[in-house]
Amino acid sequence: MATKSKPRYAAIRFNDRPIKNVLADPESFVLEPGENTADYEEKPDRRLDELYPDIADYRVVSTDRFIGEADKAIEEQRLWSRTWLLAGFSSDLKEKGDWFKFDIGPQSLIVVRSSPGDVSAFYNVCKHRGNELVQDDFGSGFDCFTCIVHSWRYSLKGKNVRVTDRESFSREALGENLDLTPVSVREWNGMVFVNLSEDPMPFEEYYGDLLPMLASYRIDEMFVIKELTVEIPANWKTMYSVFNETYHAHATHPQAKLMFDDHFVQYDFYPNGHNRNLFALGVVSERWPDQRFINAALAFMMDEVGLKASRFKGDATQVRRAMQKAKRENEPFGMSYEGFTDNQLTDDWNPSLFPNVTLNMHPEGILVMRFRPHPTDPEKGFWDNIVLARKLADGRRPPAYMGADPDADVTGETRPAREHADVADPPSSELLIQDLDNMVTFHRGLKSKGLKGKIVFSEQERRIQQFLAELDLYLNNEK
Known part of the structure; x- marks a missing residue:
C-alpha cells in the first residue's frame, strides 16, 4: 500500500x-x-x-x-x-495504419486509422479460431492485421483478405462471414469513442x-x-x-x-x-x-x-x-x-x-x-x-x-x-x-x-x- x-x-x-x-x-x-x-x-x-x-x-x-x-x-x-465509451485519443492515430488496443472487461478492441479521415474499430479476434490479433498497446505503419498463429490476414477496414490454404476448408466453413466484427466508433474533438451495441444511441444525443x-x-x-x-x-x-x-x-x-x-x-x-x-x-x-x-x-x-x-x-x-x-x-x-x-x-x-x-x-x-x-x-x-x-x-x-x-x-x-x-x-x-x-x-x-x-x-x-x-x-x- x-x-x-x-x-x-x-x-x-x-x-x-x-x-x-x-x-x-x-x-x-x-x-x-x-x-x-x-x-x-x-x-x-x-x-x-x-x-x-x-x-x-x-x-x-x-x-x-x-x-x-x-x-x-x-x-x-x-x-x-x-x-459510449472513451477508448482513446486522435493523437495516437495520426497516420493511416496507426492503431491502439482498448480492453473493456473480457472484450478487446482494435481502433485504427483506416484511412486519412476515417477511424475504424473491430473486436480484436481472428475469425478463424479466436486468437487475439494484437497484444501490444499501440502500433503504427500497419497496412493489415495478420494472425500470428495461422497467418489469416485482414485489411485496415476489417475485411478478410487471406485465408491461408483456403482450399483445405469446406464450403460450409468458408460460407461464414470471415471479416472482423466491426464496432461503432466516433472520433470527436480529439477523442475516440466506441459503442459495442448493434444499435447505439446517437452520440450527440448521448452526451447532449x-x-x-x-x-x-x-x-x-x-x-x-x-x-x-x-x-x-x-x-x-x-x-x-x-x-x-x-x-x-x-x-x-x-x-x-x-x-x-x-x-x-x-x-x-x-x-x-x-x-x-x-x-x-x-x-x-x-x-x-x-x-x-x-x-x-x-x-x-x-x-x-x-x-x-x-x-x-x-x-x-x-x-x-x-x-x-x-x-x-x-x-x-x-x-x-x-x-x-x-x-x-x-x-x-x-x-x-x-x-x-x-x-x-x-x-x-x-x-x-x-x-x-x-x-x-x-x-x-x-x-x-x-x-x-x-x-x-x-x-x-x-x-x-x-x-x-x-x-x-x-x-x-x-x-x-x-x-x-x-x-x-x-x-x-x-x-x-x-x-x-x-x-x-x-x-x-x-x-x-x-x-x-x-x-x-x-x-x-x-x-x-x-x-x-x-x-x-x-x-x-x-x-
Whole structure:
C-alpha cells in the first residue's frame, strides 16, 4: 500500500475550522462567473431530482452494489455493451495504419486509422479460431492485421483478405462471414469513442448539452504526455466513486485546502448519467484557519503565472482573479486563452462521463481518469491515469497541478509508453496516490459486518447517487 502521504500531513489533516453556512443543498450554489463567460458555463436548468424522480432512494444503498459478484455478467451485457465509451485519443492515430488496443472487461478492441479521415474499430479476434490479433498497446505503419498463429490476414477496414490454404476448408466453413466484427466508433474533438451495441444511441444525443463545454477545450490540439494503468484490488464502481465527489478532499488531500475550495462547488447534472463539478483554484478553503494570508501553495501558483506574492497588494481572497488576469494578459504558459472563460483559466472543471470517466480540465491540458472492470474478477479493476497537454511556446511546461512527470516530453514528439504499475508502488502524483489508498481501503471496508450491509451518501455526494441511479436503468433493462 502506498501510504507515505498519510503521516506527512498528519498535522493539518484535521485542523479544520467549522464552515459557516454549510451547503445543505449543494445544487443551489453557482460559482460566480468572471467578466469573460460563455453559455456552457451556465448552470443547466434541470435539477437532479427532475432527471431522476427516485433519487432519494440512493441516499442509503446496499454494500452489495460495490462488492457483489451478481452484477458482473449483467453489466457486461447491459452496460458495457450499450454505452459510449472513451477508448482513446486522435493523437495516437495520426497516420493511416496507426492503431491502439482498448480492453473493456473480457472484450478487446482494435481502433485504427483506416484511412486519412476515417477511424475504424473491430473486436480484436481472428475469425478463424479466436486468437487475439494484437497484444501490444499501440502500433503504427500497419497496412493489415495478420494472425500470428495461422497467418489469416485482414485489411485496415476489417475485411478478410487471406485465408491461408483456403482450399483445405469446406464450403460450409468458408460460407461464414470471415471479416472482423466491426464496432461503432466516433472520433470527436480529439477523442475516440466506441459503442459495442448493434444499435447505439446517437452520440450527440448521448452526451447532449455537455458537448459545447468539452469542445471549448480543443482536445484535438492535445496529445498524451503520460499514461499509467494500475490494477487495483477493488471493483471498478468503488474506484470510480472515489473520484466522483469533492467531499473527501479536505481529509484525503489536506494539503489542497491551501489552494482550492472543496465545499463551495458548483454541481451540474445532465441526462444519461453525466455531470460536472466546477471548483475554484487559487483560493483558500473555508476550512483552513487563515483565509487571508497568502500561503506557500498560493505563492507557488502565483509565481507560475508571473505574480510575486511579496509584491502583491491584495490578500488571499484576491489571488484567483489576479491569476486569471495575468494568464490572459501575459500568456505565461505560451498559449493564447482566447475562447476560454475567466474561470476556466484557473479553476478545475471536472465533468464525469457515464459510465466510467472523469476529466480534470484546464486550458493547458487535461487529466483523464478511466475505470475499467477486470475481465474475470469483480474484486479487481483497472485505473487508467492519462495526462493530455497541448504544445506550448518555447518548450514551456504546463502548470504543476496537472501532474506531468518532471521528465515528461511536453513537445508531443514522443508518445510515452503505457506504464503498468503495481498498487503498492505506482509512479504517480501525491494526490492520486492518496486516492489510490482510498480505493483499496473502501473495498475492504465494504465487506465489514459492522456496516450491516448499508452505506449512506451526503448531498455533497450527489454525483455518486446519480451514477447509481443511471446504472440501475441499464441493469434493470430500462435503457
